[in-house]
Amino acid sequence: MDCIFCKIASGEIPSKKVYEDENILAFHDINPQTPVHILIIPKKHISSADEITAENSYLVAKIFEAIPEIAKSASLSNGYRIITNIGEDGAQTVKHIHFHLMGGVKMPEKMA
Numbered sequence: 001m002d003c004i005f006c007k008i009a010s011g012e013i014p015s016k017k018v019y020e021d022e023n024i025l026a027f028h029d030i031n032p033q034t035p036v037h038i039l040i041i042p043k044k045h046i047s048s049a050d051e052i053t054a055e056n057s058y059l060v061a062k063i064f065e066a067i068p069e070i071a072k073s074a075s076l077s078n079g080y081r082i083i084t085n086i087g088e089d090g091a092q093t094v095k096h097i098h099f100h101l102m103g104g105v106k107m108p109e110k111m112a
């Protein structure tokens with residue numbers, strides 16, 4: 001499958017890793033939109049949050065279990081935002097589920 005985040009997960013494409021375990025990987029976004037902009041992915045391919053099932057939802061749980069540690073290592077003690085874009089209207093450009101962890105700045109209250 002020609003998926004850029006699968007290639008990052010396998011190491012075929014390099015990334016600036018900030019966290020890794022057997023199930024998930026976190027790395028710096030190539031085009032950061034905030035001072036801290038980290039992407040967190042399951043290593044297993046899931047197209048988007050619209051493809052979450054009872055069988056694969058444990059991977060989302062694993063991601064959220066790791067988020068406090070990742071945020072702490074990025075010194076985001078004052079808060080942060082987690083975003084996942086889904087499909088065309090959600091402005092998802094990479095079709096491998098990922099969670100944007102964004103912080104280091106006061107976020108606008110308006111979401112869209």
Ligand code: DGP
Nearest residue numbers: 004015028029030031085091092093094
């Ligand atoms: P989204 O619009 O939610 O699908 O965001 C995809 C993000 O992925 C976008 O912020 C840029 C980032 N990105 C795309 N290609 C690469 C890559 O090759 N390396 C890294 N580190 N980030 C990438």
